[in-house]
Amino acid sequence: MLFIIDMQNQLLDLTYDSYNTSIYQLIPKIKQRLEKARSSNEPVIFTKDIPIQYKDSKQAEHSAFQLLTQLKPLADELVVTKHSYSMSPENLLLIKDKFNHKAERIELVGVETNQCILANTITLQSTFPTSKIIVDTSLISGRKNALSALELLAGFKVDVKH
Template sequence: MLVVIDAQNDTFDKRGTNYAEWSEVIEEGISRRIDQAIDNDEPIIYTKNLYPDFEHGERSAESIRFDEAVYPVFYDRLEKYGDEYTKNFYGIPPEEARKIYENYKDKVKTNQMIEFVGVETNICVLANIMVIQNIFPEAMITVNKNLVAASSDDLHDKTLEILANMNVFISE
């Protein structure tokens, strides 16, 4: 199973509010990994971060809609082959977690690999790994360190170290 975290205009498009150059570094690798999942008929889950109401007072609805949209490079494949789960903060909320459990409990067996890719390592990737790890404690959770990124290299590295100590396999 592949879990794609927040592949949205917000961080991947140069016009996005939180765009960072590191997103360009992981974009092609994430695209290849999505294609691999499609070719292997692997389940794909993706998160979509929706901005909370307080953000609407700080910027335009148009800006928020743009940032919330899935980045066009990923959109067609995720829309066609993936299952979208929305969140308003860092991690998938309980009602969405229950849906994931119900939709995938029969597909996720002991030692089933669940790989995470996306942004930001130290915030949303970390938070959603914790959610999925609690839903499927017997699964082998994996993060490809070359397919996740953070605005801080230091926090990225520290988060990978923390995840490794939480029985998450870090791959390249």
């Protein structure tokens, strides 16, 4: 299973705190990984982070919160909206019900290593305790405390690839 974490338009918008210059190099790498997953029929799940204050409002539909067009989900790929760092228990149960039979290997790619990658990795590890969890450092980006987060994940027996 491939989880693409929070690859949204706001990452390319200078007016947002989440703007990150490393995204320009990350997008083609994640796109290549996404194409590999699709060609091997690996389940792909996208997360989209909508701040809690915009939940159930018109602002949640703002273009900044939409997924990057370069990584557009296909109709059969799951998009999970989250309102905090990690997916909700309800979404995790949905994913488990739908993909438990394909969960022997779970890879996370995307942004904010010290927050969203970290939080989603831990919750996925709890949801799928027998799965091999992988974080490839060439397919993630973080602005603060990224190395500390990777060390923490390694301590949780996550396969952190350098």
